[in-house]
Amino acid sequence: MxxxxxxxxxxxxxxxxxxxxxxxxxxxxxxxxxxxxxxxxxxxxxxxxxxxxxxxxxxxxxxxxxxxxxxxxxxxxxxxxxxxxxxxxxxxxxxxxxxxxxxxxxxxxxxxxxxxxxxxxxxxxxxxxxxxxxxxxxxxxxxxxxxxxxxxxxxxxxxxxxxxxxxxxxxxxxxxxxxxxxxxxxxxxxxxxxxxTYNSAEFIKYLSNTLLSTLISFSNEMAMIAEHIGNIDVPGAFKILHQDKRWSGQPAAMASYVYPGCGYGGYCLPKDTAALSSIAQEHGFMPKILEGNLQINEEIKDFVADKIAAVVPTSSKIGILGLAFKSGSDDVRLSPSKFIIEKLLEKGYTNILAYDPMANEVFAKEYNLPITYVDTLPELVEQADELVLLTSWAEFKQNKALITSKRLFDFRYAFAELPSAPVADTLTA
Ligand SMILES: NC(=O)c1ccc[n+]([C@@H]2O[C@H](COP(=O)([O-])OP(=O)(O)OC[C@H]3O[C@@H](n4cnc5c(N)ncnc54)[C@H](O)[C@@H]3O)[C@@H](O)[C@H]2O)c1
Ligand SMILES: O=c1ccn([C@@H]2O[C@H](COP(=O)(O)OP(=O)(O)O[C@H]3O[C@H](CO)[C@@H](O)[C@H](O)[C@H]3O)[C@@H](O)[C@H]2O)c(=O)[nH]1
Known part of the structure; x- marks a missing residue:
């Protein structure tokens, strides 16, 4: 049939x-x-x-x-x-x-x-x-x-x-x-x-995905502005934003996209945002919001790497928490972790360790990066000098005491009490 x-x-x-x-x-x-x-x-x-x-x-x-x-x-x-x-x-x-x-x-x-x-x-x-x-x-x-x-x-x-x-x-x-x-x-x-019509059906799909990516880039731009100004509690500010009843719900599930992090990845939002911008330009229209959105998705990854480089000596052992593009998945396609690790390597960090509850193997196979994969979370925490959280896995959230025993750069705000990103928190790692 x-x-x-x-x-x-x-x-x-x-x-x-x-x-x-x-x-x-x-x-x-x-x-x-x-x-x-x-x-x-x-x-x-x-x-x-x-x-x-x-x-x-x-x-x-x-x-x-x-x-x-x-x-x-x-x-x-x-x-x-x-x-x-x-x-x-x-x-x-x-x-x-x-x-x-x-x-x-x-x-x-x-x-x-x-x-x-x-x-x-x-x-x-x-x-x-x-x-x-x-x-x-x-x-x-x-x-x-x-x-x-x-x-x-x-x-x-x-x-x-x-x-x-x-x-x-x-x-x-x-x-x-x-x-x-x-x-x-x-x-x-x-x-x-x-x-x-055919065109409407295709357009509705991009309407959805580019709204999601725009919300994420908006949130990330706001977080970068806040960090530059200083003395602003970024996750706290977003939590208060979500209390506006126009988001409806406690809070509305969509509010999780208005949530800063280290950029969007995966097989959909990056390529779909770029493709809609490309076809709009082919038709003679320059989409400024989409282009800005894509640019922010690049800038947020530089921002993350620069923030680490500002305080961490290159001789430190950096422990990356999370390689998948989001928790609940072993998909590593265009994962922000890949780009951030590359930027850290470029900056001279030669001692990078990484642990993901599901994606170590597939990440190693897909990207030939000179880093060391560690099999368990306790081993990573023990071996690393500094920790950088890039995917908000449930396993990380459940091990706050262990993870915060080292200096942590939490680029997913995993330990802030915010609605989590729209990912499978309830899934076991
Ligand atoms: N992954 C998602 O969450 C998601 C959600 C909605 C829409 N999409 C869209 O759906 C499409 C597929 O995404 P995916 O993540 O499933 O991709 P995928 O890469 O996981 O799977 C695509 C499959 O198609 C197979 N294939 C390629 N050419 C073929 C052919 N001629 N005949 C038979 N099989 C062929 C490949 O071998 C591969 O197994 C993409 O356009 C994507 O943008 C993806
Ligand atoms: O507040 C958020 C929410 C998501 N992300 C990131 O955005 C990316 C995409 O997340 P998500 O939307 O959960 O993943 P996908 O499975 O790629 O699903 C998107 O792309 C699919 C493919 O087109 C669509 O079908 C879905 O509706 C759409 O949500 C991931 O890197 C997330 O970490 C954030 O950074 N902050």
Whole structure:
């Protein structure tokens, strides 16, 4: 009934989610190592709940050993969840998306099916890039194919719950047959479904992510201003800000984005903010807030490194607490820790130790940095002269006495009584 192309955070969650809702789902990935791991009931990355659902669904509704041709031809919808990384100039790299579209065309036969773009792509991608590409392929293949854009709003660490209980479903669709198929897919979900144009669907995704990144950069700019002026209790000031009832809630969950730290990272906010700015410029508009937001996200990391360098001799052993881009995840893509460690190395700190409850191994594999990885928190605290907290893991918060036994640079305000960043505090480390 459904094929999902790309079995990363979004694809595997999407495949298992529709499978749990009773649809027959084929999962396809070009990364054979990833597929082999899923076949062995092993989720290839850390994401709570997915392992239990994979155990329930694999071999039942969820099938990963079919060929692409078999999967596509047994499906009414083919959902593309491949990566859309940032190009060096900030624009989105659509190569994987267009390759996936082509691979569908090559095997597709017979009945009408809809290709659904769930990957995050800048507004106008489906109308200006995917549709013309499909039309071009169709001059060769002439297949009955519809298009839809269905952006995903899940957060890593909460992927399962976010997918199964979405606040809203956004579907960009411009033909009736595709709309009807998408309508069937989302009937079992208890959420408002909005049918909009392709461009609107894509825009709504960036509206959300760039608001989040702007809130974070705003907070970080304010924290840097406060530190320059001096004698300002930064976490205390934010706590009082959150008491304004217009944030509603005690406090509203969104208030956690109005929260300073050491910058945003991960696979979404950095590249999506850059890609929206890039496409706006391509259309002749210079987005000053987005550009400022991106600049602050660079500056905050320099600020962090400068603050350490101002008081810590380069001969000190620096212990980094946290390598993942946020707690509750082993994802290290564009993690602020990577950039801050690089800046410290540039400043001459040659003795850097690091500990993350989940991401030591993946960080070491991804970034070849001359630092020492330590297996436990007590060992790190014992060996380091100074501690720098960059990810607000629950394990760190639970060990305040141990951590504060050394001089601590707490760049996540982990020990301030603020609503924590929107991360999985309740997850065990
Ligand atoms: N990670 C998130 O929290 C999140 C949330 C919402 C949206 N998104 C967006 O969803 C998309 C996917 O993100 P992700 O984090 O799941 O990426 P990911 O890198 O974890 O997974 C992408 C997968 O696609 C596979 N792939 C590439 N080309 C393929 C092809 N032609 N056929 C089949 N498989 C192919 C890769 O091997 C990889 O396993 C991106 O556009 C991202 O911006 C991500
Ligand atoms: O107050 C905050 C909140 C977050 N962050 C940082 O911001 C980044 C992103 O955090 P979060 O939003 O929790 O992570 P993602 O899993 O990347 O999710 C975002 O990106 C996804 C991919 O597009 C969207 O689907 C989600 O709605 C959106 O929250 C991380 O580095 C956080 O440490 C802060 O610095 N301060």
């Amino acid at each position: 459904i094929t999902v192309l790309g079995l990363g955070f979004v694809g595997l969650t999407t495949a298992l989610g529709f499978s749990k809702k009773g649809f027959k789902v084929y999962g396809i990935d070009v990364n054979q190592e990833r597929v082999n791991s899923i076949k062995k009931y092993e989720v290839p990355f850390y994401e709570p709940h997915l392992d239990e659902v994979l155990r329930d669904e694999l071999g039942q509704n969820f099938i990963v050993d079919a060929s692409l041709a078999e999967a596509v031809n047994d499906s009414k919808a083919v959902i593309i969840c491949v990566g859309t990384p940032g190009n060096p100039d900030g624009s989105a790299n659509l190569t994987y998306l267009l390759d996936a579209v082509k691979s569908i065309f090559e095997v597709s036969q017979g009945d009408f099916k809809v290709i659904v773009t769930k990957s995050t792509v800048p507004p106008s991608t489906v109308s200006k890039k995917v549709k013309p590409y499909v039309d071009e392929l169709n001059s060769q293949y002439n297949k009955p194919i519809g298009l839809a854009s269905n952006p995903e709003f899940l957060r890593e660490g909460y992927a399962w719950d976010d997918f199964m209980n979405p606040d809203r479903v956004v579907i960009g669709v411009e033909d009736e047959r595709s709309k009807e198929i998408l309508n069937q897919l989302y009937l079992p979900f208890n959420a408002p479904v909005h049918y909009v």
